[in-house]
Amino acid sequence: MFTYSAVIYDGKKQNLVRYDCRTDTDFSSYLEARFGCHVCLWSNKELSEATMSAISASQEQSKEKRFG
Numbered sequence: 001m002f003t004y005s006a007v008i009y010d011g012k013k014q015n016l017v018r019y020d021c022r023t024d025t026d027f028s029s030y031l032e033a034r035f036g037c038h039v040c041l042w043s044n045k046e047l048s049e050a051t052m053s054a055i056s057a058s059q060e061q062s063k064e065k066r067f068g
Contacts, residue, residue: 001051006043010035020048 001020004027008015019030024045031038047055 001048002045003048004043004045006031007041008035009039009041011037014041020050 001022004017004019004021004024006017006027008017008031015035017031017034019027021027021030027045031040
């Protein structure tokens with residue numbers, strides 16, 4: 001899962017948007033549903049906090065199995 005961030009101009013104002021989803025297509029669909037016609041001025045894609053937590057927990061379990 002990823003957290004997508006974008007600055008969207010909807011013809012009236014700029015909006016900072018954050019949305020957790022799995023793919024670029026999912027994010028594009030979300031923007032289309034929320035804003036309709038819009039311009040994306042900037043966007044970013046990063047691992048979501050939930051995904052980062054799951055990776056961290058998995059690494060800790062792996063360490064425990066090796067040294068436990």
